[in-house]
Amino acid sequence: MTPFVYTLVEDPEGNHYRLPVFMTQTVIDSILAHFVVRDYDLFIVTYPRSGTTWMQQIVHLLANNGVQGNDHLEVHIPYLERAAAFKGISSLEQKEGRRYFKTHLPFTFGLHTRNLRTKFIYVARNPKDCALSLYYFMSNNYRIAYKGSWEEFLHLFIAGDLIYGKWSEHVMGWWHASREFDNILFLTYESIHRNLKGIISHVARFMETSVTPEVIDQIVRKTSFSEMVSNPKTNLSWAAWRKDASTQPLRKGCVGEWQPHFNPEQSSLFDAMCREMAAMNGPPFVFA
Numbered sequence: 209m210t211p212f213v214y215t216l217v218e219d220p221e222g223n224h225y226r227l228p229v230f231m232t233q234t235v236i237d238s239i240l241a242h243f244v245v246r247d248y249d250l251f252i253v254t255y256p257r258s259g260t261t262w263m264q265q266i267v268h269l270l271a272n273n274g275v276q277g278n279d280h281l282e283v284h285i286p287y288l289e290r291a292a293a294f295k296g297i298s299s300l301e302q303k304e305g306r307r308y309f310k311t312h313l314p315f316t317f318g319l320h321t322r323n324l325r326t327k328f329i330y331v332a333r334n335p336k337d338c339a340l341s342l343y344y345f346m347s348n349n350y351r352i353a354y355k356g357s358w359e360e361f362l363h364l365f366i367a368g369d370l371i372y373g374k375w376s377e378h379v380m381g382w383w384h385a386s387r388e389f390d391n392i393l394f395l396t397y398e399s400i401h402r403n404l405k406g407i408i409s410h411v412a413r414f415m416e417t418s419v420t421p422e423v424i425d426q427i428v429r430k431t432s433f434s435e436m437v438s439n440p441k442t443n444l445s446w447a448a449w450r451k452d453a454s455t456q457p458l459r460k461g462c463v464g465e466w467q468p469h470f471n472p473e474q475s476s477l478f479d480a481m482c483r484e485m486a487a488m489n490g491p492p493f494v495f496a
């Protein structure tokens with residue numbers, strides 16, 4: 209028996225994905241059938257636990273000249289599948305001007321091909337740190353309630369039997385598209401860690417937003433891990449999370465935390481997966 213709760217959903221190509229329970233086929237079909245992607249919309253796309261919130265905060269501050277505002281980040285940049293499930297597609301149509309969304313939908317769901325003027329920022333993360341972060345998330349989220357072992361989790365991750373399908377296919381789908389289309393910016397969590405200021409400036413250029421060097425400096429400060437952890441607009445204990453601090457969305461924010469958690473066999477399975485991706489012209493990851 210699969211050790212967590214999910215719903216099974218089919219993409220337009222007939223591939224099956226396990227998604228959080230509230231994202232039923234009806235919800236996904238409503239996005240596919242009725243959600244109109246506008247020219248100047250911007251999507252932040254990730255496999256879960258790859259730095260989505262971090263990129264949301266960067267984009268939100270760039271879009272608002274460094275000003276945080278009173279609402280939680282998820283109000284400014286809604287989670288498309290969640291908003292479609294709880295508020296309906298029509299709630300997303302009401303906003304005028306450039307809209308910002310986050311989504312975890314794989315490339316095969318066809319969001320990108322709807323409108324080639326829309327911008328997409330894809331963030332990929334070292335799969336070992338991503339898997340560790342996802343393990344904490346899926347174990348602590350009461351709707352998903354993962355109850356299996358760490359060992360089993362890693363096998364489910366590689367096989368693509370967790371949420372949102374195979375990590376490797378998710379990354380490869382968006383990576384190959386980013387090679388072909390200028391409106392997809394492909395970044396890694398590790399590169400943001402290495403060069404936060406440089407990435408913020410890069411994202412600003414991609415968004416075609418001009419901000420002063422002073423505002424860039426403010427954004428660097430407001431997107432640091434320590435600032436985001438203590439900011440209730442970026443690190444709420446959501447209803448879906450238990451209240452204790454160790455299960456907050458922003459947990460450790462490290463590169464290389466996987467090391468004491470993976471034994472050599474587990475690590476080499478992940479290395480083999482990355483080698484396979486490299487052999488298929490995958491992204492040039494430099495993993496810690």
Ligand code: A3P
Pocket residue numbers: 254255256257258259260261262337340341342344431432433434436457458459460461462465
């Ligand atoms: P950890 O669980 O390893 O701490 P997502 O937003 O896609 O769910 O990704 C969550 C991961 O991104 C968490 O990783 C979180 O701590 C990390 N993260 C969020 N903001 C960050 C920041 N400002 N700096 C570094 N890591 C950040």
